[in-house]
Amino acid sequence: MASHEGAIGVNPNQYEEPMMKIPTMHIPGVSDTTDDTRTPFPLDQWYVAALGKELTDKPLARTLLCNKVVMFRDGEGKAFALEDRCCHRALPLSSGTVEACGIRCGYHGMLYNGQGQCLEVPGQDMVPPRAKVKKYHVEEKDSIIWIWFGRDEAAAPSCAPPDYTVHSSGDYIWDGSAFHYEAPYQLIHDNLLDLSHLGYVHLKTIGGDAKTHMNAEMKVKAEAKSVRVVRHMLNSAPPPTYTAAYPFKGLIDRWQEIEFYPSHLRIWTGAVDAGSEDINNPSRGGFHMRGFHGVTPETESTAHYIWTIATNPESNEEEVLKKVVDQTAMTFDEDKVVIEDQYANMLSFGEAPLVSIHVDAGANRARRIIDTLRTVAN
Ligand code: FES
Ligand SMILES: [Fe+2]
Structure with a gap:
């Protein structure tokens, strides 16, 4: 599929609103689907x-x-x-x-x-x-x-469901759970596409120094129905979940690779000992966490968040998996509090304008994709 926006490097010091129109941050609960060329959610x-x-x-x-x-x-x-x-x-x-x-x-x-x-x-x-x-x-x-x-309820699916071989390859052990959100699904997309929040929201688990997160080098690439965000944090201090699960020697080179699709996100995060290997190498070693995030609207104002986390322990598989799953669940509990508070406040304040900053580059592109897919003529 052709990329229609290309890759952009996002420099935190020079960020401006992207050239394209950012879909309005609509407040669900106030339906914008009176126009019958639009569906509330992407179909098919x-x-x-x-x-x-x-x-x-x-x-x-x-x-x-x-x-x-x-x-x-x-x-x-x-x-x-x-x-x-x-x-x-x-x-x-x-x-x-x-x-x-x-x-x-x-x-x-x-x-x-x-x-x-x-x-x-x-x-x-x-x-x-x-x-x-x-x-x-x-x-x-x-x-x-x-x-x-589907748009046509009687029609058979036009494609097979996505593969997710992390669950079936045998290279990882994994587990997961389902959360219910009193907030619309696109706020979960925003949160997952913007991992800069780790240094503020998740200090007890996968966080780390907030400045390191906010200043991380970030590349964003959008295709017709997907967005890829890659962030690297070199020479950073390992956060608690990482040190609990893996014997790092000191500072780490850390990556976050986020892939957005209209129905789910795949987030591959992890780290190697600083300087020990190239974190662009697809078969790099070190500690890995691979998250699957099914984000399914329940209604226009509520959502299901159905997630798994996979990891690759060096030893003590069951013990490490339990730690990683428990800490991931704790992390997602923290996100849930933030996102539900955010939505409650949006309802209180209505459609007051919001300002985008550099961390929103991926999320804004995902909003644009959802916006396009909701148009019946598409
Ligand atoms: S069988 Fe009577 S309500 Fe279902
Ligand atoms: Fe989070």
Whole structure:
């Protein structure tokens, strides 16, 4: 895919607003979708519905892009998603039970298969032909459950869900979780594309010296549907999570490589002992943390943040993984507080103008991509 903006180096001392228009920092909760050429969210996309491990023997209810969905596995372990509403008297199917061939409503026991077709009405021989509920296209890949939302609800997905081989390659061990946000999904994008905040928000874990973060060399490259941000912090002090997980000798050369896509971000961070190897080398050693961040709108003003963190311990795998996961969860708790406070304040103050600074270069490009994808004519 051709890059339409090219790579830019962002010099903190010379930053000006980028040439292109920055999409207005719209305050969700105040809908801007009255114009029917716009959809509230990018469609014709795979979104992250859940981590595979979240689907056990119970139904999982989740509202995704304003759709109330129930997910479950059949007896063979295959994942399905249906509209979370029984067609008899509208009880959420998620309050029912999972069986080998589908999900049974918890009110009068109608049984539905993974296609949403009713298979059985207890006490009645005939199943009414119209007894069915909407089904969603779902695929489980690399331990992630993806769900397709298309402009044409009846159409099959036009592509396969993304790969995420960090989960399946065997080079890393990983775990993760799902957070719920009382804030719109694009504020999470902004946060993840701007890791300069580490030195202010995450001092107890992956932070470090705030000045080092704010002055880090940063390169931003935008494509039609992705943004890549690379930041390097050479000769910096290792933060607590790093020293807890890896035997660094002293100062470190640290990298942050962030890839944004409309449905998720991939963030590869890590470090080597300062001067020991080139941190541009794709197969560099040292300590690695690879984050997967599924950012799925729940509504226009709330979001699901479904994440995993993978690492490569030199030894004590389980112990290091636990440390990395615990500290990552603590870090994301800190982000959640900031982002929810930020959104509450935006609601209080309304659409008062906001000023961009150098750290926003990647986030502004991501906003522009989302803005474009929300236009129906696109
Ligand atoms: S409401 Fe589901 S079977 Fe009656
Ligand atoms: Fe953060």
